[in-house]
Amino acid sequence: MAAAPVVAPDGPRRVVIVAYPDVQVLDVVGPLEVFAVANRFAEGSPPYAIEVAAATTEPLRTSGGLAIVPDRRLGRPSSRRNRDIDTLVVAGGEGTEAAVVDATLRSWIVAVAPRCRRVVSVCSGAFLLAAAGLLDGKRATTHWSECHTLEQYFPKVIVEPDPIFVRDGSVATSAGITAGIDLALALVEEDCGREVALQVARWLVVFLRRPGGQSQFSAQLDAQLAERDELADLQAWIVDHPDADLTVAALAARAGMSERNFTRVFAREVGATPADYVERVRVETARRLLETTGLTVAEVARRCGYANPDTFQRAFVRQLGVTPSDYRRRFVGPTPRSTDDQHPDCDCARRAPTAPTIGMVIFDGCDELDAIGPANVIFAVNPVRFFLPPEEAAAVVPPVVHFVSEDGGTVTSANGVVLTATTSYAECPPLDAVIVAGGSGTHRAEVDPYDSAAGRHYQNHHEPTLEFIRRQAETAQVVASVCTGTFVLAGAGLVAGKRVNTHWAYRDDLARFMADRGEPVEIVPDRVVADGSLLTCGGVSSGIDMAVELVRRFYGDAVAEGAAAAVERVTPVG
Numbered sequence: 001m002a003a004a005p006v007v008a009p010d011g012p013r014r015v016v017i018v019a020y021p022d023v024q025v026l027d028v029v030g031p032l033e034v035f036a037v038a039n040r041f042a043e044g045s046p047p048y049a050i051e052v053a054a055a056t057t058e059p060l061r062t063s064g065g066l067a068i069v070p071d072r073r074l075g076r077p078s079s080r081r082n083r084d085i086d087t088l089v090v091a092g093g094e095g096t097e098a099a100v101v102d103a104t105l106r107s108w109i110v111a112v113a114p115r116c117r118r119v120v121s122v123c124s125g126a127f128l129l130a131a132a133g134l135l136d137g138k139r140a141t142t143h144w145s146e147c148h149t150l151e152q153y154f155p156k157v158i159v160e161p162d163p164i165f166v167r168d169g170s171v172a173t174s175a176g177i178t179a180g181i182d183l184a185l186a187l188v189e190e191d192c193g194r195e196v197a198l199q200v201a202r203w204l205v206v207f208l209r210r211p212g213g214q215s216q217f218s219a220q221l222d223a224q225l226a227e228r229d230e231l232a233d234l235q236a237w238i239v240d241h242p243d244a245d246l247t248v249a250a251l252a253a254r255a256g257m258s259e260r261n262f263t264r265v266f267a268r269e270v271g272a273t274p275a276d277y278v279e280r281v282r283v284e285t286a287r288r289l290l291e292t293t294g295l296t297v298a299e300v301a302r303r304c305g306y307a308n309p310d311t312f313q314r315a316f317v318r319q320l321g322v323t324p325s326d327y328r329r330r331f332v333g334p335t336p337r338s339t340d341d342q343h344p345d346c347d348c349a350r351r352a353p354t355a356p357t358i359g360m361v362i363f364d365g366c367d368e369l370d371a372i373g374p375a376n377v378i379f380a381v382n383p384v385r386f387f388l389p390p391e392e393a394a395a396v397v398p399p400v401v402h403f404v405s406e407d408g409g410t411v412t413s414a415n416g417v418v419l420t421a422t423t424s425y426a427e428c429p430p431l432d433a434v435i436v437a438g439g440s441g442t443h444r445a446e447v448d449p450y451d452s453a454a455g456r457h458y459q460n461h462h463e464p465t466l467e468f469i470r471r472q473a474e475t476a477q478v479v480a481s482v483c484t485g486t487f488v489l490a491g492a493g494l495v496a497g498k499r500v501n502t503h504w505a506y507r508d509d510l511a512r513f514m515a516d517r518g519e520p521v522e523i524v525p526d527r528v529v530a531d532g533s534l535l536t537c538g539g540v541s542s543g544i545d546m547a548v549e550l551v552r553r554f555y556g557d558a559v560a561e562g563a564a565a566a567v568e569r570v571t572p573v574g
Helices: 025-041 098-102 105-113 123-131 145-155 179-192 194-206 219-223 228-242 250-255 261-269 274-292 296-302 309-320 326-330 368-379 379-389 463-473 485-490 506-517 544-557 557-566
Strands: 011-016 046-055 067-069 086-088 116-123 165-169 171-174 357-361 400-405 410-412 419-420 433-436 478-481 528-530 535-536
Touching: 011 025, 025 046, 025 179, 025 368, 046 419, 086 123, 086 219, 086 357, 105 123, 116 165, 116 179, 123 145, 123 171, 123 410, 165 179, 171 179, 179 194, 179 219, 228 250, 228 261, 228 274, 250 274, 261 274, 274 296, 274 309, 274 326, 296 309, 296 326, 309 326, 357 368, 357 463, 368 379, 368 400, 368 544, 368 557, 379 557, 419 433, 433 463, 433 485, 433 544, 463 478, 463 485, 478 485, 478 544, 485 506, 535 544, 544 557
Parallel strands: 011 046, 011 086, 086 116, 116 171, 357 400, 357 433, 433 478, 478 535
Antiparallel strands: 067 419, 165 171, 410 419, 528 535
């Protein structure tokens, strides 16, 4: 059974996230977002006080080019504010190599860590913990591409390359980038209980055990994750191995239970029989393959564990009420995703090796993960090209990315993170793709757990933002939104008559907003919805999926799949 919540201290638990030059910004804001959303849903006073700490409080350039403003300096290790840290989180990123040899930072971690209840690293932040001696004799993990290096440079560390995260005593390490979200959810579950963790996962449109597809984050989510660890682990294994032998006999053996007892306990804890759950997972996997690849229906069936395409079709219809072929035509378009470099919905791919210019619109009240998640996928194009054959790599020119705010200055996100734009509406060059972040600043919501500040400019009615987006949309080859950014595109008049999505909690709000405008819209509850050059997506983490699709359109399948792997994307590419 899941452990009971850890007894809370008198005040909020202090969570300090350590950042440094060229830190991976998603390693910072991913865990931060999890703890911040937990503050919204936990009963009583907020359970966490969250700070980003660095050597300076000046704007800190991250590995993707976006600058963030730390909340405080690291300060003296013996200072009072460093004596009562509950959870110390050390982020990773390109700057890790320099940070590891930073004697001041290393000595700060060495001095502060023993007083913390928990010490955590995200991605290559494990190297900093290892350099501080905190991983000696312990099991640990890091980004899949760095596991061998960690093992080579720190032989006292027991490196485990496969897990999403590893906990060994009071120290926890996570795999690459998005895995920091998984680890933070586990910490929230430990502190606040399973119900709060499930609410956070549902809000962020992730799953405690990472299956894909936003449909899994409706009200039935609570019944989809078993409380018993061995069954929850088995659920995760099923998601990762849809083509394996998933008969009751095989699953019971893997769980170490008799078939009869396994069937009874699984149904009680998951709310579905093993066969029903397996079918649901396989159909979800098939949906992603149909949406994101050009595989034939028969090949999709095979990859999802169906030897007989007719059996696959019956299961697909049973779950979704539509055949696989009809699903692809409706939700992907008349032409499947090509397996070469040309995308059917965009004439931007592979005309010539030029750098696409991509702009992310940020504003007060935007969700920092809505902006940073997609940006990190786009930034991953650069390192991915070095893994391609030389002739293919030569044709991949990394994109130019701008973070655009109204005046080109700083904005404060919904969770209090100060982000620094790189250009303004007036100075932004013509964009090949414009992406609008979501967040509490997009629209006045019927349900608003963020308690938006009075007097804020809601962007779906803020004419300078709407005019900027309209102007860019005239020439942009892709117009996209993350989460409630769809409201801003709607305010600009760009979604009328289109198929779109937004965060599941705000679909009714979007329908009302469009009805008030007298404009038709079809709201489709999928993680990513493509309608020609328009890309919209569900809540928060779905922006990562959307960005993979955007990269696919500009660079083709190989680069998109590499970018998804680089950020250890929550859902499979296919």
